[in-house]
Amino acid sequence: MLNTLNHQMETEEMEECQERHHHQLAYLKNKMPTQQEMETVAELFKVFGDPTRLKLLAALLGQEMCVCDLSDLLGISQSAVSHQLRLLRASRLVKNRREGKSVFYSLDDDHVATILAQGMEHVRHQ
Amino acid sequence: MLNTLNHQMETEEMEECQERHHHQLAYLKNKMPTQQEMETVAELFKVFGDPTRLKLLAALLGQEMCVCDLSDLLGISQSAVSHQLRLLRASRLVKNRREGKSVFYSLDDDHVATILAQGMEHVRHQ
DNA sequence: CAAACATATGAACAGTTATTCATATGTTTG
DNA sequence: CAAACATATGAATAACTGTTCATATGTTTG
Numbered sequence: 001m002l003n004t005l006n007h008q009m010e011t012e013e014m015e016e017c018q019e020r021h022h023h024q025l026a027y028l029k030n031k032m033p034t035q036q037e038m039e040t041v042a043e044l045f046k047v048f049g050d051p052t053r054l055k056l057l058a059a060l061l062g063q064e065m066c067v068c069d070l071s072d073l074l075g076i077s078q079s080a081v082s083h084q085l086r087l088l089r090a091s092r093l094v095k096n097r098r099e100g101k102s103v104f105y106s107l108d109d110d111h112v113a114t115i116l117a118q119g120m121e122h123v124r125h126q
Numbered sequence: 127m128l129n130t131l132n133h134q135m136e137t138e139e140m141e142e143c144q145e146r147h148h149h150q151l152a153y154l155k156n157k158m159p160t161q162q163e164m165e166t167v168a169e170l171f172k173v174f175g176d177p178t179r180l181k182l183l184a185a186l187l188g189q190e191m192c193v194c195d196l197s198d199l200l201g202i203s204q205s206a207v208s209h210q211l212r213l214l215r216a217s218r219l220v221k222n223r224r225e226g227k228s229v230f231y232s233l234d235d236d237h238v239a240t241i242l243a244q245g246m247e248h249v250r251h252q
Numbered sequence: 253c254a255a256a257c258a259t260a261t262g263a264a265c266a267g268t269t270a271t272t273c274a275t276a277t278g279t280t281t282g
Numbered sequence: 283c284a285a286a287c288a289t290a291t292g293a294a295t296a297a298c299t300g301t302t303c304a305t306a307t308g309t310t311t312g
Contacts, residue, residue, distance in 0.1 A: 017194035017228070018287060025199050032199070033184055033246075038177040041245045046175030050300075051164040054171075058159055067259060068143035073151050073158070080301055082260055101258045101309050102143070111248045115241065119167045120159075122237045144257060176270075193289060206271055208290055227279050227288045 047091045048115060052076060053084050056105075057112055060094060064106035173217045174241060178202060179210050182231075183238055186220060190232035 033041075047053060055074050059065060067085065071078045085105055088094040095108035107113075159167075173179060181200050185191060193211065197204045211231055214220040221234035233239075 017192065017198070025195060028185065028188075028199055031188075032181065035177065037246070037249070038180045038184070040249045041242075042175050042177045042180050044245050044248055045171050045180075046299095049168050049172030049175040051161065051168045052300080054164045054168050055158065058164070059154065062154075062157075066143065068257090069151060072143070073154055077302075078259070079261085079303080083300075086260080098259095098309090101256095103259060109248060111244045115244045115248075116167075118237045118241045118244065119170050120163070122170055122235060122241075123163070123166045172269095178270080194287090203272075204289070205273080205291085209270075212290080224279090224289095227286095229289060 044091060047087060047093065048119070050084070052080065053088060054116070056081070056084060056088060057093065057107070057116060060105060060107050061113060061116075064097075064104045066099075066102035066104050068102070070105070170217060173213060173219065174245070176210070178206065179214060180242070182207070182210060182214060183219065183233070183242060186231060186233050187239060187242075190223075190230045192225075192228040192230050194228070196231070 048057075052074070055076075056070060059070055059073055065073070067078060067081055070076075070085075071081045074081070085094060085096070088105075089096065093107065093109050093112055094105045096103050096105045098104075174183075178200070181202075182196060185196055185199055191199070193204060193207055196202075196211075197207045200207070211220060211222070214231075215222065219233065219235050219238055220231045222229050222231045224230075
């Protein structure tokens with residue numbers, strides 16, 4: 001999981017609260033994911049953090065769909081849909097294929113369904 | 127999962143692309159989560175969509191921590207930490223308890239670890 | 253090839269957000 | 283109770299984001 005990355009103990013001391021707590025901050029600092037990692041993951045979750053994009057992903061859970069059907073289904077302008085699909089594509093959450101005039105989008109990641117489900121779970125359990 | 131919500135078939139027709147596709151949009155519209163639902167879930171993911179908050183959550187994966195230790199550990203101002211913890215509290219992702227001058231924060235949701243893990247998984251597999 | 257359709261994209265604008273700074277609130281200790 | 287420490291919070295600001303509008307690109311069909 002997340003905290004099995006780095007188990008070495010650092011020797012140097014570091015600034016802390018006046019009143020010492022029982023934590024070994026230096027040790028924890030080693031275990032923490034890097035800034036770079038966190039930024040990348042945050043970028044991903046940011047993509048999930050918009051109702052329009054969530055609806056797009058939810059719509060694609062069962063089957064592929066073309067842009068205009070997505071636009072109709074969600075009641076959102078074609079332009080807005082296109083812009084958001086671009087973002088989803090950049091995050092490798094959806095892929096697309098052209099068929100004549102239409103472009104069909106589908107999910108491109110196994111984790112999408114899991115992440116969505118966890119989100120809905122949390123919300124349902126208050 | 128997400129698309130086992132509503133299985134009734136709607137009779138009315140609706141606007142679509144000129145060139146019809148094989149999807150039954152009316153049927154899908156019934157299955158789609160509501161706008162309200164999507165907004166709530168999006169709110170949750172938005173919280174995960176910031177590196178600082180992710181680091182806070184990651185830091186709390188193993189143990190509870192007080193604000194000043196979090197501030198030291200992440201190298202972020204006490205004020206910034208406090209503001210973000212407030213948000214995390216509002217989303218019921220962390221809880222806190224006071225012990226003397228210090229306030230200790232800990233995770234308040236079983237899904238946090240799972241969601242984080244899924245996010246890291248996605249990122250690692252490109 | 254012209255017209256219609258489907259999608260993509262750039263610019264602009266309004267709304268949101270994360271940090272900082274200053275300061276307030278809460279707690280312990282001498 | 284005064285001083286020091288720990289945390290919280292309001293206001294302000296800079297940066298970011300999602301939509302719209304206009305228009306461009308790509309594709310089919312007559």
